[in-house]
Each structure stands twice: as structure tokens, then as C-alpha cells.
Amino acid sequence: MIEFRNVYSSYGNYIVHEDISFKIEKSEIVAIVGGSGAGKSTLVKLMLFLLKPKSGEIFFDSQKIDYNDEKKIQRIRDRIGVVFQFNALFNSITSVENVMYPVLKKTSLSKDIAFKNAVVKLNMVGFKNIWAYPGELSGGMKKKVALARALALEPDILILDEPTSGLDPISADEFDSLIKSIRDSLGTTVVMVTHDIASLKIVDRVLILYDKKLIFNGSPSLLKAQNHPWIQSFINGQRGHCYD
Amino acid sequence: MDLTKETIGGKVDISILIKEHTIDIKDVDKIDTFGAIFILELLEKYKDKKLVGKKEHIEFIQKVKELLKYNDEKTKKDTNLSVSLTFLEYIGILVYHGFKNIKDIEFESFLKEIENSGVGSLFILAVLSFLVGIVIAYQSARELISFGANIFIVNLIGISAFRELGPLITGIILAGRVSSGYTANIGIRNVYEELDAVEVMGISPYVVFGLPRIITLTFITPLLVLFSSNVMVLGGAIIAKTYLDIPFNMFFDRLREVVGFNQVFVGLIKAPFFGAYIGLVGTYFGFYSGKKPEDVTLNVMKSVVISISGIIVIDALFSIIFAKIGI
Numbered sequence: 426m427i428e429f430r431n432v433y434s435s436y437g438n439y440i441v442h443e444d445i446s447f448k449i450e451k452s453e454i455v456a457i458v459g460g461s462g463a464g465k466s467t468l469v470k471l472m473l474f475l476l477k478p479k480s481g482e483i484f485f486d487s488q489k490i491d492y493n494d495e496k497k498i499q500r501i502r503d504r505i506g507v508v509f510q511f512n513a514l515f516n517s518i519t520s521v522e523n524v525m526y527p528v529l530k531k532t533s534l535s536k537d538i539a540f541k542n543a544v545v546k547l548n549m550v551g552f553k554n555i556w557a558y559p560g561e562l563s564g565g566m567k568k569k570v571a572l573a574r575a576l577a578l579e580p581d582i583l584i585l586d587e588p589t590s591g592l593d594p595i596s597a598d599e600f601d602s603l604i605k606s607i608r609d610s611l612g613t614t615v616v617m618v619t620h621d622i623a624s625l626k627i628v629d630r631v632l633i634l635y636d637k638k639l640i641f642n643g644s645p646s647l648l649k650a651q652n653h654p655w656i657q658s659f660i661n662g663q664r665g666h667c668y669d
Numbered sequence: 670m671d672l673t674k675e676t677i678g679g680k681v682d683i684s685i686l687i688k689e690h691t692i693d694i695k696d697v698d699k700i701d702t703f704g705a706i707f708i709l710e711l712l713e714k715y716k717d718k719k720l721v722g723k724k725e726h727i728e729f730i731q732k733v734k735e736l737l738k739y740n741d742e743k744t745k746k747d748t749n750l751s752v753s754l755t756f757l758e759y760i761g762i763l764v765y766h767g768f769k770n771i772k773d774i775e776f777e778s779f780l781k782e783i784e785n786s787g788v789g790s791l792f793i794l795a796v797l798s799f800l801v802g803i804v805i806a807y808q809s810a811r812e813l814i815s816f817g818a819n820i821f822i823v824n825l826i827g828i829s830a831f832r833e834l835g836p837l838i839t840g841i842i843l844a845g846r847v848s849s850g851y852t853a854n855i856g857i858r859n860v861y862e863e864l865d866a867v868e869v870m871g872i873s874p875y876v877v878f879g880l881p882r883i884i885t886l887t888f889i890t891p892l893l894v895l896f897s898s899n900v901m902v903l904g905g906a907i908i909a910k911t912y913l914d915i916p917f918n919m920f921f922d923r924l925r926e927v928v929g930f931n932q933v934f935v936g937l938i939k940a941p942f943f944g945a946y947i948g949l950v951g952t953y954f955g956f957y958s959g960k961k962p963e964d965v966t967l968n969v970m971k972s973v974v975i976s977i978s979g980i981i982v983i984d985a986l987f988s989i990i991f992a993k994i995g996i
Contacts, residue, residue, distance in 0.1 A: 516961045516962070521739075532675075533678040534677070534678050538706050541709075544739045545702050545706070545736040545737055546702070548736040548739070549736055553739075553740060555739050555740065578674065
């Protein structure tokens with residue numbers, strides 16, 4: 426579905442990624458893991474085509490991205506739903522209106538259909554209090570609304586930036602299960618940037634970034650066998666024990 | 670045929686789907702939530718017809734139907750509970766906290782405010798006051814020439830600048846620049862829980878973020894008014910020289926004669942009230958702006974509008990008082 430081939434990226438003279446290559450298949454759940462400053466968020470920006478690689482190629486559905494073709498890029502972006510780290514919900518409108526928003530903006534569908542779709546998506550993520558304003562919600566609830574909004578247009582790919590950050594362990598577990606059930610029921614490809622080692626239990630594949638390079642690309646079950654010191658620290662550190 | 674968000678927006682010919690006794694979606698290849706909602710609406714409209722189609726599509730529509738249930742009980746809009754104190758109560762709280770925590774007031778914060786609100790306002794104040802002086806002098810000069818009363822430009826500019834326009838322009842600029850700044854600064858601190866953090870440390874946020882600003886503005890506004898009035902007169906003097914051939918020395922000699930202490934006093938006595946009012950309004954809307962960024966935006970707007978309106982009202986009140994006592 427998305428393929429990176431020998432991608433180098435940079436901010437000015439500062440190199441962020443060196444020779445990154447990987448492929449994400451349809452309906453996979455892939456986690457992007459790495460320390461602070463490893464370039465995880467930049468990788469997401471590359472996937473959203475908000476940043477152009479310095480060199481290398483990015484493919485979407487086997488078609489090479491042409492950065493000069495803005496319309497085509499926007500058409501691809503319309504197939505991607507994003508849950509931002511801090512949710513980015515509009516506080517001045519209700520939760521259901523937040524989920525209606527992309528449908529009303531991006532399609533010519535009626536307000537009634539947009540509302541019903543929003544109700545379906547909010548129920549799908551287990552959120553009932555549809556008339557509540559985001560300011561009245563807990564962190565976990567806000568995440569659910571943000572997820573429902575990302576799902577509003579039924580994207581092929583769901584990108585989640587630190588989806589469980591700021592959630593208590595129980596809410597984080599619930600959210601992880603929700604992501605898995607959405608993938609299972611809708612067949613959505615999920616890419617999640619995470620620091621949360623516990624979230625790796627739901628993923629099919631892990632991409633680990635370290636020192637500008639992709640140092641691991643494989644199933645989470647293979648992580649323990651890796652000798653790389655950062656991976657060892659990651660899974661054997663205090664926070665890594667929950668993965669045992 | 671697909672029933673998706675791309676196809677149902679008025680593009681589906683429902684006559685293909687609606688048969689005599691059924692709604693037939695056997696020929697549908699792909700259906701998404703929007704398509705399922707569309708079919709459910711058709712079923713609602715044609716209650717007597719039965720849905721026929723591929724098993725997985727019917728199951729999907731059934732699933733969407735189950736997910737369409739919602740609680741219609743609307744919650745009240747999130748009212749801004751934080752803005753629960755009246756302006757007068759706020760003044761009372763400031764006085765109380767000021768006396769109670771007087772030791773927490775830092776001298777440096779006054780200096781910082783003199784720099785931010787006072788020195789920082791000088792440039793825009795100078796430019797606008799100068800231009801107002803030029804405009805008034807130029808407009809008046811044309812009339813004065815026709816009456817041969819050129820020298821009275823000094824009276825007109827001098828009295829209006831020191832008595833009315835200097836204080837008013839200063840008040841309006843401070844209301845726009847400083848009041849909004851106070852509201853935004855304190856409001857954002859509120860959003861990021863800095864006010865709570867300060868309070869937890871046992872320090873009154875009113876004393877740290879409110880009082881020094883209000884006190885400083887009260888004391889520096891008269892100086893800014895004096896500055897504005899003088900720059901306005903300078904603008905008038907330049908027009909008087911270039912347009913009415915009144916030399917600078919004659920202009921300023923005459924100015925000393927016609928603008929007495931009374932005129933300057935009238936302008937200056939209003940200034941601390943303007944300053945205090947702007948400071949109070951700016952900080953009030955900052956402290957009680959709520960915890961959401963958009964509340965801060967709204968309160969910045971309120972703060973500017975109420976400050977400017979208030980300045981004009983206070984000015985009018987002073988005019989009435991001065992008229993009564995004959996100054």
C-alpha cells in the first residue's frame with residue numbers, strides 16, 4: 426500500500442532519515458518506534474506527503490508519488506485518516522459535529538447522512554455521549570472522538586500519532602483493542618507512531634528508527650532476538666517488562 | 670454498481686434499486702457506511718419493501734443499523750464557569766490579595782511592565798499622535814486662513830491635544846495594544862495551568878500577573894499622555910510652519926500663553942483612570958477566560974472592545990465633571 430525506497434529526508438542541512446526502505450501492506454497494523462528525535466514524526470509527515478524526501482521514492486498503491494501533482498496528492502490524502510497526538514478536536518463544536526465535519530467539507534452528502542455516519546462511527550469506537558463538547562471529555566474519550574473523526578470518511582489508511590500517550594493503562598489497552606477491531610472489521614491499514622511498548626501486542630510489524638536509519642523491520646515477536654543495544658534497552662528496560 | 674460516499678450524493682438512480690416488492694441491491698459490488706445509511710433511509714421510506722442482496726451486504730447494513738442508535742438528550746453547551754465573578758468582585762479580590770500577599774510583589778515586574786507596556790507603546794503612540802496632529806492642523810488651517818485667524822491654530826491644536834486628544838489617543842492605543850496583551854498572556858497561562866501552578870506554590874496569581882500590570886499602567890499612562898500630546902502638538906507645529914507660515918518659536922511662545930496648567934491638568938488627571946481601567950479589564954478577561962484556547966481568543970476581543978468603549982465613557986464622564994466645575 427505504501428512503499429518507501431531508499432528515502433533520505435532532511436530539514437535544511439540536518440539529515441533526518443538515511444536510506445529508509447520498507448513496505449506497508451493492506452490491512453496491516455504497523456508500529457513506528459524510536460527514541461525521541463529519531464524521526465518518527467518526520468516519517469509520518471513523509472507518509473502524508475507534507476514533506477518531500479531529499480532523495481529516494483515513495484509509492485502509494487504501487488504508483489510513484491509525483492510531488493508536482495498537488496491534486497493527485499490530495500486525492501491520496503483523502504484516503505488517509507489521521508489521529509493527531511493531541512487529538513486536534515474543535516472545542517467549539519460537539520463531538521458529533523467534529524465527526525460530521527470532514528464529511529460535510531469533503532463530500533456533497535447531506536447533513537442528515539453526515540450526522541448518521543458520525544453516529545455510526547462514534548458508536549463503532551464505543552463513544553455514547555455524542556452531544557458533549559470535547560472540553561468536557563477525558564483524555565481517553567477525546568481519543569475515541571478523534572478516532573471516529575479519522576474514520577469518518579472511511580479511510581484506507583489510519584495514521585495514529587502516539588495514540589496512547591496521556592492515557593491510563595486501562596484506557597490505553599481499550600484503545601489498542603479498538604484499533605485492532607477496526608482493522609479486523611474494516612480492513613483498514615493502520616500505521617501508529619508509539620513509544621508505548623505495550624501497544625506492540627496488537628501490531629503485525631514494527632519499524633524501529635535509530636540514528637537516522639531503519640534498524641528493524643519485522644514482527645514484534647522477533648524483537649527479543651535482536652542484538653542492537655537500543656532494541657535491547659527498549660524491550661528489556663523497566664518499561665519493557667510488560668512485553669514479556 | 671457501488672453504493673459509497675462517492676456515488677450516493679444524488680448520483681444513484683433509485684429506480685434501479687426499487688422493485689415492486691423489494692429494494693434490490695444484488696447488483697451492488699461495494700457498499701460503505703454512507704451507502705448503508707442510504708439504503709436504511711430507503712427502507713424507512715418504503716416500509717412495505719423487503720431488502721434483497723448479497724448476504725455480506727445485508728449483514729453490513731444490519732450492523733450499521735445497530736450502530737445508528739444514539740442518545741438524543743443534548744447536554745447544555747459548555748458554559749464558561751470560570752467567568753463567574755463580576756468586575757467589581759474582581760477588584761475586591763485584587764485588593765484583598767494585594768494586601769495579603771504584598772511581599773510577593775516583585776520590583777522587577779514593575780520594571781518589566783514599564784518596558785513592555787510603556788516603552789513598547791512609544792513608537793506606535795508617536796506615529797499616530799504625530800499623524801493626528803498633522804491631520805487636525807491641516808484641516809483646521811484651511812478654515813483659519815479664510816478668516817485670517819492663522820495664529821489660532823496654536824490654540825486649537827494645543828488645547829485639543831493636551832485636554833482631549835492626547836489622553837484619548839493614548840487610551841485607545843493602550844486599550845488595543847496592552848489590554849489585549851494582558852488578556853492573551855494571562856489567558857494562555859490559564860490554559861496551560863500556569864496560574865494553578867503558581868497558586869499551588871502558595872503565590873497569588875493576582876499578585877504575580879495582575880497587580881504589577883495594573884499599578885504600572887496606572888502610573889505610566891500620564892507620562893504616555895504627556896508624550897502623545899507633545900508629539901501631536903509637534904505635528905501641528907510643522908503644518909503651522911509649512912502651511913500657515915508660523916515659525917516654530919512663535920508657535921511655541923503662543924502655546925505657552927494659551928495652554929495653561931489647567932489644560933494640561935485636565936488631560937493628565939484622566940490618564941491614571943484610563944490606565945487603571947485598561948489594566949483591570951485586560952487582566953480580568955485574562956484571569957476569567959476559561960481553560961480553552963478559543964475562550965482566550967474570544968476574551969481578547971471582549972477585552973479590547975470593553976476597554977475602548979470604557980475609555981470613551983470615562984472621558985465623557987470627565988468632560989461632564991469638568992464642565993460642572995468650570996475647568
